[in-house]
Amino acid sequence: MIINNSMFPAQFNYTSIADMRSELNRLQQQLATGDRAQTLSELGGDRVVDITLRARMSSIDAYQQNIDMVDIRVSMMSDMLARVDEIESEARSSAQQGSYEINGVNMTAAQYLSEARMSELIDVMNTDLNGRHLFGGNVTDQNPIADFDAIMNGKDGADGFRTVLNERRQADLGVGNMGRLTTGLVGSQISIAEDGTHPFGFKLSALSSDGTSATLTGPAGAPPSATIDFASQPSDNERIIVTLDMPDGRSVEMVMKGSAEPTSGSGEFQIGGTTAATAANFRAAMDAKIQELAQTELAAGSAFAAAENFFAGNGETTQRVDGPPFDTATSLIAATPADTVIWYQGQSATDPRRSVDARVDDATRVSYGVQANEKGPTRLIRSLAVFAAEGFSPSDPHSLQKYQSLNQAVTGRLAESHNSEQGSIEVIQMELGLVKTTNGRVKERQTQQDAMLKNMLTDIEAAPVEEVAMKILALQTRLQASYQTTSIIAKLSLVNYVQ
């Protein structure tokens, strides 16, 4: 090419025509592809800008995909939580006091309704989106909550809630249904004491009287005990009130009313001839009352305590009563998966939201992890479980009171006042709503940025159609002129004119 070794090297004119031809081809290619440059070097000085723009556009694409995926998940979670909220308000309205039933229909139906609601709650919390479970924190490959039957009845040698409930009731009610209290009578002095230092049964809280006949001491000491000493005969309808705390945090008042007439009403004692006789009557009536309260209020409180032990929340461990024997048990032990069905199998992170997060921009992350053992859902499942565990038979004299006591507890626990606590269903819904808002904002911003980047890229890379067409036109003119003149010159030679 430098030293033309061909026999007939083309003259300058011809090589310049060939050059114009290849230029024409290049312009045609520009027009066809729409790109000004076909290779890395042709991009020129804007190369770095081009590469940077493309990198940014590609990362925006990736973030958009993330945002879309998170949006789908968060929508699904919000829908599920809305249903959970509905279940909660249904449970709350069922527990309203004063829903007078006809022949105990509501009471009988209570267990079945609660079972159905609890099963539905478990199913909702166990939903998965494309194989990914959403309510277990970052444990996404298995159901966060064990199935209903395993939870209530146990599975494979591990005990379920009903067993734990039963054991706890035995521990709380103690021997002879005395609620782990012992009473004693010495002369005219009645003593009442807890039978040890442990979390079970009634706890003496306060002692009061609306009369002055009895000398009240206590409750004091460890284990606490109190005495009631009849210094003089009480008057008719004089009341002595013992406030007892229950394991689920509520307290109940045991009102002992003196009566001049013989009586067999609950909580009434006959004022006898002497203070000793009165004290004896008092003690008998009190024992009966304690047993009655133990099988109603305490049973309800015990059920809730058992629910709190079994359905451990975030950061807590499942516990059960250490025994057998259970009715004299003195402590709780931590449950192991071998002996107890652990109800929640997902992640228990200190900050549940942060357990799952997604990158939606270089420095922005949205956290949307939810755990089924946060406060809201846990409270709900406990409230449902205590009703689902046992039925209330109309023929059992204690059922009605137990039922009402449970209702009272549930109303307190599912009250709207808990809505603003961290981990309640409403707060979770609000936080997920925030995630959606953030997503929307970021997506909008990125869409605009993407459009702007595309524009800049087009400026750098695109071949402006008009400009290229003009160049082709000019080149065409030059090429035609060159062809014409070259052929004319080639014909002009003296050789043609020599005879």
Next chain:
Amino acid sequence: MGLSVTLANALAGMDLSQRGLTIVSRNVANAGTPGYHRQSLQRVEDLGVSSVNVRAAAVQRAYVLSLETQTHRETSRMGEFAVRHDFMSQIDQLLGKPGSVNALDTQLANLKASLQSLTTSPEDFVSRSQVIERSQSMAETLNFLSSSTQAMRSEAESQLTVHVSELNQYLNSLAEINQDLRDTTRDDETRISILDERDRLITRVSELIDVKVDHREDGSVALHTRAGVGILDVKAAQFDFASAGNLSANALYNTDDTLSGVGELSIVTPSGLKMDVVEYGILHSGKINALIEVRDKSLVNLQDQLDEIAAGLAQAMNTIETKGTAVSSGGADGFEVDVGTLQAGNHFTVKYDEGGATRTVRVVRVDDASKLPMDDTGTDGIRTIGLDFSGGVGPVAAALNAALGAGVTVSNPAGNTIRVLDDGAGNTTNIRSVDAYHTVTADQGAGAALSLFVDAGNAAFTNSLDGDPQRRGFSARISVNSNVVANNTLLINYNTNTATGDAMRPNTLIDQINNMQFVAETGSDLHSGKLRIAGNLDNVLQQILNYQGNAVASAKHAHDSQEVVMQTLQQRAEETYGVDIDREMAMLLELQNAYAANARIVTIAKELVDILMQI
């Protein structure tokens, strides 16, 4: 006198016309022959025995020395630019336009995008396998680019072999022509065609190497390179090229023959002296010089830069950073860090203020005694010290203590900890940080980083400087960790009991790709200068692509402008030496008429003599 004189004159004229016709016919016949110089007849008046007539003095050959010299110079430059343009275009095609499927920037962007979606759905098998697939694609692209670069180097060597043998041929032919030209018994016409051949050969030689030509009076030439080494006088020097076969990234030029991995080009002068062309810088221009430069500089640069990218990719993913803990002892404050996990090539950095200026010292583990002592400061101000860790951390602390001077105390209080303290009460120095960076040692249970990209045989990439630096040629060996390919849950499970939805490992990988900073210096191309790379992996890639794109563009530009120069010279040569058919035809007519006229005179003279004879 008289008729005989007329006859003699006419015959001389006819003879001259015949000679002229010969020359015209030769010119016309060679009108298209490359390298043919136009010939013309010079006539003078001749003082004959009995008459004054005309004879041909000499056949002249059109020749302009300055044009020839200029042509030789531009031809060597053209040869050089053509070779560079050739190889640079190949590099252009290899690297691809940014945004096209096989371009490196697209590959990296795709890899990052797949890691992003992995953080959102770690439990999804499809996300994980996509990460694997994109990593493999990236590794394969790097492998391909690296092997193509080395293939281009081998191609340069094979072109060198061809050109060197051509060169030797030309030089030998020129030597023979010199012999012929010195023989003055030859006649003019033969001499002139030999001269044409001589000029052709010289031009071909100048395409291959840069030459300076000395013309002797008898037409013979002496050739030197522009550097002054004589190539041809009476005898020709011979160029000798011993090819090294297939080249690899570690086959580099070294002035010491035993260490050099590339082919050796040497010149053997007629007196038997052998000189290494590259070592002595004998050639400055021409194809052969350009091929050597391409083989030893441009393509080696490209290989270095590809290796930087590969090393950056591997290190960004497999490095664990351990920040030092603050410690105070005896009134002096500082930091300490455990350096027991450092492997060959890993480093820890000490940042401290002294005398108002912040200094950064990077201590690299170098166990190869032949590389030590190593202590130099780069242009970015970072001081790199290489130390041998094989004798324990104690000697390392002692050596570093000595290197950093009195203001900073380095000690090894226990086990593998390095403690760096300032000067306490003196208050002239202040330690800012001591951080250790080591390569993760296992796929699980050793930290959130992952050796996703590994060296040959699944070995971890630690950037070891022992022996042959591990970085050199790494882009040809880089591959995806086969354990991860076999079990892609390793992308998530940094411990055996990691939850399936735990995105910590992919998040760490992305964060490190985005934030880890690399600094390197590569390339000192005669035409493009040194490139200092600094920044995270994206920046490194951008800078490298920009540098190469620029190099290609300048090579193309230089080639294009040189082509214009060559065309101008060719045009001038056309005009000066070329055969103009029209002029030759006009000459032909003139000679034809002259010949006819002379023939007529002879006829008239003959008739007159006849008339005389009849008397």
